Amino acid sequence: MKIVSVLTVLFLLEISIQAGAHSFELDVISYKLKLAPNIDEKFISGSVTIKFQIDKEANSVAFKSGNLKIDKVTGDNLIGFKNNAGTLLIELSQREKRETELTIDYHGNPTGGLLFDSDLDYAFTVYSTSQWMICNDSPGDRALFEINLSIPAGMTCIASGELISEVHKDGKVQYSYRQNYESPTYTYGFAIGNFRQAEEKLGKLSLLYYAQDYSFDQLMVIFRETPTMITFFEERSGITYHQPTYSQILIGDYYQEMAGYSILKDSYGKLVLQDSTETNLISHELAHQWWGNRVTCRSWNHFWLNEAMATFMSAAYNEYRFGEEVYLDNINSYYQVYEGIKHRGNDKPLVFKTWSNPSKDDRNLVYFKGAYVLHLLREKIGDDTFWDAIRFYTVKHFDKSVETDDFRRALEESSGVDLEDFFNEWVYKNES
Ligand SMILES: [Zn+2]
Numbered sequence: 001m002k003i004v005s006v007l008t009v010l011f012l013l014e015i016s017i018q019a020g021a022h023s024f025e026l027d028v029i030s031y032k033l034k035l036a037p038n039i040d041e042k043f044i045s046g047s048v049t050i051k052f053q054i055d056k057e058a059n060s061v062a063f064k065s066g067n068l069k070i071d072k073v074t075g076d077n078l079i080g081f082k083n084n085a086g087t088l089l090i091e092l093s094q095r096e097k098r099e100t101e102l103t104i105d106y107h108g109n110p111t112g113g114l115l116f117d118s119d120l121d122y123a124f125t126v127y128s129t130s131q132w133m134i135c136n137d138s139p140g141d142r143a144l145f146e147i148n149l150s151i152p153a154g155m156t157c158i159a160s161g162e163l164i165s166e167v168h169k170d171g172k173v174q175y176s177y178r179q180n181y182e183s184p185t186y187t188y189g190f191a192i193g194n195f196r197q198a199e200e201k202l203g204k205l206s207l208l209y210y211a212q213d214y215s216f217d218q219l220m221v222i223f224r225e226t227p228t229m230i231t232f233f234e235e236r237s238g239i240t241y242h243q244p245t246y247s248q249i250l251i252g253d254y255y256q257e258m259a260g261y262s263i264l265k266d267s268y269g270k271l272v273l274q275d276s277t278e279t280n281l282i283s284h285e286l287a288h289q290w291w292g293n294r295v296t297c298r299s300w301n302h303f304w305l306n307e308a309m310a311t312f313m314s315a316a317y318n319e320y321r322f323g324e325e326v327y328l329d330n331i332n333s334y335y336q337v338y339e340g341i342k343h344r345g346n347d348k349p350l351v352f353k354t355w356s357n358p359s360k361d362d363r364n365l366v367y368f369k370g371a372y373v374l375h376l377l378r379e380k381i382g383d384d385t386f387w388d389a390i391r392f393y394t395v396k397h398f399d400k401s402v403e404t405d406d407f408r409r410a411l412e413e414s415s416g417v418d419l420e421d422f423f424n425e426w427v428y429k430n431e432s
Contacts, residue, residue: 064130075102122193257288308370
């Protein structure tokens with residue numbers, strides 16, 4: 001039961017994903033962001049340079065702008081702009097190339113997506129990237145990301161990408177990070193504050209653990225499974241974790257994966273200290289470094305591909321680490337959540353028609369019915385075949401966006417098993 005309740009908390013807190021309209025014609029190549037957050041005033045000022053491709057005939061381009069106020073837009077082919085109800089519409093003149101670059105200066109007091117705590121003197125991002133950076137927030141649009149953060153000297157800074165420079169000036173430090181692979185904007189993030197830090201190595205990879213309330217020794221205990229987890233997911237995915245760092249931060253009230261790091265609810269650390277087998281949320285968020293961040297649902301309608309996989313993988317890790325009984329307990333707890341949803345008459349196909357205003361049961365479905373369905377799939381095609389197929393799927397679609405049919409076809413290609421009936425029964429239809 002404990003696992004169920006903890007995991008239920010996970011989905012409740014993990015995000016508020018907003019349904020993004022598809023922008024198939026807009027393809028962002030890179031974001032270069034300069035951002036100065038002010039924790040006391042819960043205020044940011046920023047400037048983002050967006051390089052993108054769009055049809056040459058298109059006479060405008062739209063980005064999401066949250067509650068941000070636009071100061072200035074500059075760039076080639078610019079005619080004018082209008083910022084209204086969270087959408088920045090920029091008028092463009094005729095162009096010879098698809099590629100265009102614009103720089104947008106903005107400021108604001110984000111109410112979501114970037115959370116400030118002036119008492120504890122920290123700030124951190126949780127999804128809803130457009131609340132702190134003008135962007136195309138479709139999960140299907142992968143882009144390179146650079147962030148330059150200007151923060152008070154003495155504060156710790158964690159961000160997506162690799163730290164490339166650190167410039168001290170006038171009591172401030174400018175930290176620059178560069179992410180050298182494309183990922184969707186919802187995976188970009190940062191956290192700043194006065195944190196205690198613990199570190200260990202897994203080969204060349206630095207594993208960094210941060211919190212305000214836990215001692216160095218406690219951090220090392222809370223996150224002690226991390227090296228084994230990374231090795232396990234590397235083996236199960238067929239892909240090495242090839243970023244220079246993986247950071248985990250115990251902070252606030254949220255669970256969220258970001259590119260190269262995760263945040264975990266501050267009080268979760270206590271739970272792990274009390275029960276050494278309580279690792280589900282650490283493994284869930286870590287699993288997203290493969291399934292979610294690097295193999296990503298193209299639209300939120302296929303969100304189960306991110307979340308069912310991460311939820312299933314935390315059970316698979318428990319099986320590897322603590323035995324089959326724990327795995328089956330986890331799967332049973334997922335099934336119980338699903339039974340409750342069915343009982344309330346809220347069962348739906350895992351592929352959603354729209355994900356514009358998902359209910360609590362909708363979210364639970366993609367996590368727990370989804371993970372249960374992956375277990376059934378494993379039972380159907382057999383252990384070795386299943387894991388070979390998971391590796392085949394992950395390697396084939398690494399750093400790409402996927403829909404459910406990509407997943408089904410990869411599994412079929414690898415296993416040689418026709419899965420159309422299984423997917424029709426368990427994934428596309430709601431009656432099982
Ligand atoms: Zn997740």
